[in-house]
Amino acid sequence: MRVTNDPSAEAPDAPGRPRAALTSFVGRRRELSDVKRRLTETRLVTLTGPGGVGKTRVALEVAERSRRGLRDGVWIAELASLGDASRLAQVIVSALVLPDQSNRDPMDKLVSYLRDRQLLIVLDNCEHLLEAAARVAETLLSASPGLRILTTSREPLGIHGEGICVIPPLTTPSTQQSHTAKAVVHYEAVSLLVDRARLVLPDFEVTAENVGAVVQLCERLDGIPLAIELAATRLRSLSVTQIVERLDKRFSLLTGGDRVAMPRQQTLRALIDWSFDLCTEHEQLLWARLSIFPASFDLDAAEQTCAFPPLVPDSIIDLLDRLVAKSIVLTERTGERVRYRQLMTIREYGAEVLATSGETQTLKRRHRDHYLRKAAMMVERWCGPGQADAVTEMNDDHANLLSALEWSTNTEGEAGTAAELASLLRYHWVVGVDLSDGRRWLDQLLDAKEMSTSQRGQALWVSAWIALMQGDRDDAARKLIECDTIAATLGDRRLLAHATQWRGLHDFTTGDIATAITRYQKSIDIHTDYADTASVLTALFQLAIAQVYNSQLDQALQTCQRAIEMSERLGEQWNRSYALWITGLCHWHRGEPEAAKHAALQALRLGGDFKDSICTALTIELLSWIAASAADFHTAADLSGAAAAVWAGLGTDVEAFGPHLQQDSIYSTKTAVEALGEKTVAAVARRNATMTLDAAVALALGESGQPESASAPARSLLTKRENEIAKLVAEGLSNRAIAESLVLSPRTIDGHVERILTKLDFASRTQIASWVASQKR
Incomplete structure (x- = not known):
C-alpha cells in the first residue's frame, strides 16, 4: 500500500498510523518546539525522561504535527510489549504495512523500502531494547537519507548523531508559596488535573477552598502526567483533599487507569516496577x-x-x-x-x-555524619573567598540538614550530636535561610538537655544570637547568662568570648551602649588570642555601630576600616558588607550623604551573593534615611516600603536592633509622612509589601523602574529589554526566533528568559504569556 498524506487514502486502523488522541494535549509548548527543532538538526532524536512523564504523548503530538511536512507520512512502532529484541525489525515492517510479502530478511525489506522515501518513524518505548534499537536505527538512517527517527526511552540509544531531548515533569506550583485559584491553573500540572478531572466530574474546578490541596497534590506527584491522570480518576469518589491525605499509600491509591493501556501504565507501582527491573x-x-x-x-x-x-x-x-x-x-x-x-x-x-x-538506620547515620562534617568545614573556612558558595550549598541542602537534625533528635543517644550540628549551622541560620528554623531546632534540643555541658554551651550562644535577631531580648539574656556560667565552670575562654560578644549585642539592643563597647572589646581580645578571625570581624562591626551611637564617629570609621582591610586580605565578604553598611551609617550621621550612599550601595552589591536579608534590610533602611535627608521623600517612602517587605519575610523588624536604629527609622518615616501625607506613604507601603528580596535590592540599586501603579508592581521588576522579550515570548516565539528578531545571541536570550522566570516567580513560558496578557487589561 502506498502511503500518502491524503487522509482519505489512509486506513484509520493501519498498525503504524498515529492514533487519534482521545484526550486533549495539555501544555508542553516548549518541549514540542525543542523536539521539532532537533528533528531539523539531526535525523535521530530520543525523548528521555522518567516513566509516566509523557514521552509517548509528546512524541505522538510531534508526529501528528509533522505529518503534513513529510511526503511519505509518519509511522509508529510500539515496542513496549516486544520481549524478543530479534523481532524489532519485523515489528517496524508491520508498523509500516510494507507491501512486500516475500520471505526476505526484515532489515533488507526496510532498507529497500525506505531508501528513497521521506518519512518519520516513531520507535516508542525502547528502554528494554536499547542495543537492538540502536543497531536498527543506525542501519536505517545510514541507508535512507530522507528518513527521520524519533524514539522514546528512559535512556538514550547511545549512538553517534543522536539528539537527546529530556522531557521534564509538568510545571508545578510550589507549596512554599501562596497561590490563588485563578493563577494556579497556568501551571501545566494543574491544567492537566483540571482537564482530566472534568472527564469524570464535569463541574470540577479549582476554588479558594481546594487550591491548597490541588497545589499539594501536583507537587507531591512530581508533575508526572500519568500519576496526575490516575489521581484524577479517583475524583469520582474522593475530594482532592482526601486524595492528598492518602498519598502516603500512593502505590495502592493510584490504580485503575485506562483499561486498554499497557498493564504497566494502569498503576503507578507497575510503572515503577518496570523501571526497577531494567x-x-x-x-x-x-x-x-x-x-x-x-x-x-x-x-x-x-x-x-x-x-x-x-x-x-x-x-x-x-x-x-x-x-x-x-x-x-x-x-x-x-x-x-x-x-x-x-x-x-x-x-x-x-x-x-x-x-x-x-540499611535505613546505617544510611541515616552516614547521611547525618556527612552534613555534620560539611557544617564544621563551613565554620572552619568561613573567613575566605568561598563564603557565598558555602551559603548557597547549605541553602540547597536545607532539606537534608533538617532531615539529619530530625533523625538525630529522635534517635536515642544522638541529641548531643544534633545540638552540635545545629550550632555549627550558625551561618546557615543567620545568613542563608530564615531565623525561625534554626532557633526552633536549637530550642527543642536545649529543652531535651541530652547533651554534654560543652555542647549545651555552644547551642546556647548560637540560639541567643538568633533570638536577638528576632528581638527576643529576654530569652537571649537567659541563655547568655547560662552560657557565661558554663564557660566559667569549664574554664573555656573561647566559649566565654562568644557569650561576652553576644551579651554585648544584648546591651546594645537594650540601649546600654557603654557596656556593649566594653564587652565587644573584651571579646575581640579573646577571639584574637585564639585566632578566631571570623568572630573578630563580626565583633568589630558590632563595636563600630556601638561607637556610632556613642558619638564616637571617627573611632567608628577607624574600626570599620580595620574590619574592611582584614576582610579584603582574606577575600571575605559577609562581615565586610556589614562594615560597609556601618561606614555608610557613620557618614550619614556626620552629614556626608554622598559618602554614606556610596558605602551603602557597596554593601548592598557585596551582599548580593549572600542574599542576607538582615544586612539587606538594614542597608535599604539606611538608603531610605539618606533619601529623606535629601528631601527625596518619594524615594525614601519607596525604599522604606521595600525594607519593610524584607523585614516581614524575616519575621522581625528594625526595632529588634535597638532603640537607636529604631529612632532613626521612625524620624525618617515621620519626615516622609509630613511631606507626602500619610495616605500616600501607606499606599506605597502596601504596593511594596509583597516585594521579594531580589526586587527590593533591585529597587534600592536603581535597577528597576518605578511601578506604574499599585496594581502593576511586577512590571517594574523587569528591565526594558526583559519586558520586550516577555512580549515576544507571549507571541509564541522561541528563544532562537527572539534572538534573530533582536539580533542577539540565543545564549543571551536564554539568560534573559531565565531571569524573567526568576523575577516573576514563574515556572513556564505559558505563565509569562498569561502575565503579559494581564498587563494589557
Missing part, C-alpha cells in the same frame, strides 16, 4: 540508598553516604551516571555546579526497597 543489582541498590536524601544532593554527599559494601566509593559516579541515563535520577545544573534528585514517587519506591534491606 536496572542492574547495584543500580537498584544505589536507587534504594539514594532515597535517604529528602531533596537534591551533590556527588560528594552520594559518595560519602552511599558508598559502603557492596558498593565501593569509586563505583558511585558510574552507577549514578547510569541512573541519570535511565531517568531514575534527575540533574540540576547551576553554572558548573551539578546536583541530583529523585522524583518523590521514585524516592518513595526506593525507600520501600531500602526498608526491606535493613
Whole structure:
C-alpha cells in the first residue's frame, strides 16, 4: 500500500498510523518546539525522561504535527510489549504495512523500502531494547537519507548523531508559596488535573477552598502526567483533599487507569516496577540508598553516604551516571555546579526497597555524619573567598540538614550530636535561610538537655544570637547568662568570648551602649588570642555601630576600616558588607550623604551573593534615611516600603536592633509622612509589601523602574529589554526566533528568559504569556 498524506487514502486502523488522541494535549509548548527543532538538526532524536512523564504523548503530538511536512507520512512502532529484541525489525515492517510479502530478511525489506522515501518513524518505548534499537536505527538512517527517527526511552540509544531531548515533569506550583485559584491553573500540572478531572466530574474546578490541596497534590506527584491522570480518576469518589491525605499509600491509591493501556501504565507501582527491573543489582541498590536524601544532593554527599559494601566509593559516579541515563535520577545544573534528585514517587519506591534491606538506620547515620562534617568545614573556612558558595550549598541542602537534625533528635543517644550540628549551622541560620528554623531546632534540643555541658554551651550562644535577631531580648539574656556560667565552670575562654560578644549585642539592643563597647572589646581580645578571625570581624562591626551611637564617629570609621582591610586580605565578604553598611551609617550621621550612599550601595552589591536579608534590610533602611535627608521623600517612602517587605519575610523588624536604629527609622518615616501625607506613604507601603528580596535590592540599586501603579508592581521588576522579550515570548516565539528578531545571541536570550522566570516567580513560558496578557487589561 502506498502511503500518502491524503487522509482519505489512509486506513484509520493501519498498525503504524498515529492514533487519534482521545484526550486533549495539555501544555508542553516548549518541549514540542525543542523536539521539532532537533528533528531539523539531526535525523535521530530520543525523548528521555522518567516513566509516566509523557514521552509517548509528546512524541505522538510531534508526529501528528509533522505529518503534513513529510511526503511519505509518519509511522509508529510500539515496542513496549516486544520481549524478543530479534523481532524489532519485523515489528517496524508491520508498523509500516510494507507491501512486500516475500520471505526476505526484515532489515533488507526496510532498507529497500525506505531508501528513497521521506518519512518519520516513531520507535516508542525502547528502554528494554536499547542495543537492538540502536543497531536498527543506525542501519536505517545510514541507508535512507530522507528518513527521520524519533524514539522514546528512559535512556538514550547511545549512538553517534543522536539528539537527546529530556522531557521534564509538568510545571508545578510550589507549596512554599501562596497561590490563588485563578493563577494556579497556568501551571501545566494543574491544567492537566483540571482537564482530566472534568472527564469524570464535569463541574470540577479549582476554588479558594481546594487550591491548597490541588497545589499539594501536583507537587507531591512530581508533575508526572500519568500519576496526575490516575489521581484524577479517583475524583469520582474522593475530594482532592482526601486524595492528598492518602498519598502516603500512593502505590495502592493510584490504580485503575485506562483499561486498554499497557498493564504497566494502569498503576503507578507497575510503572515503577518496570523501571526497577531494567536496572542492574547495584543500580537498584544505589536507587534504594539514594532515597535517604529528602531533596537534591551533590556527588560528594552520594559518595560519602552511599558508598559502603557492596558498593565501593569509586563505583558511585558510574552507577549514578547510569541512573541519570535511565531517568531514575534527575540533574540540576547551576553554572558548573551539578546536583541530583529523585522524583518523590521514585524516592518513595526506593525507600520501600531500602526498608526491606535493613540499611535505613546505617544510611541515616552516614547521611547525618556527612552534613555534620560539611557544617564544621563551613565554620572552619568561613573567613575566605568561598563564603557565598558555602551559603548557597547549605541553602540547597536545607532539606537534608533538617532531615539529619530530625533523625538525630529522635534517635536515642544522638541529641548531643544534633545540638552540635545545629550550632555549627550558625551561618546557615543567620545568613542563608530564615531565623525561625534554626532557633526552633536549637530550642527543642536545649529543652531535651541530652547533651554534654560543652555542647549545651555552644547551642546556647548560637540560639541567643538568633533570638536577638528576632528581638527576643529576654530569652537571649537567659541563655547568655547560662552560657557565661558554663564557660566559667569549664574554664573555656573561647566559649566565654562568644557569650561576652553576644551579651554585648544584648546591651546594645537594650540601649546600654557603654557596656556593649566594653564587652565587644573584651571579646575581640579573646577571639584574637585564639585566632578566631571570623568572630573578630563580626565583633568589630558590632563595636563600630556601638561607637556610632556613642558619638564616637571617627573611632567608628577607624574600626570599620580595620574590619574592611582584614576582610579584603582574606577575600571575605559577609562581615565586610556589614562594615560597609556601618561606614555608610557613620557618614550619614556626620552629614556626608554622598559618602554614606556610596558605602551603602557597596554593601548592598557585596551582599548580593549572600542574599542576607538582615544586612539587606538594614542597608535599604539606611538608603531610605539618606533619601529623606535629601528631601527625596518619594524615594525614601519607596525604599522604606521595600525594607519593610524584607523585614516581614524575616519575621522581625528594625526595632529588634535597638532603640537607636529604631529612632532613626521612625524620624525618617515621620519626615516622609509630613511631606507626602500619610495616605500616600501607606499606599506605597502596601504596593511594596509583597516585594521579594531580589526586587527590593533591585529597587534600592536603581535597577528597576518605578511601578506604574499599585496594581502593576511586577512590571517594574523587569528591565526594558526583559519586558520586550516577555512580549515576544507571549507571541509564541522561541528563544532562537527572539534572538534573530533582536539580533542577539540565543545564549543571551536564554539568560534573559531565565531571569524573567526568576523575577516573576514563574515556572513556564505559558505563565509569562498569561502575565503579559494581564498587563494589557
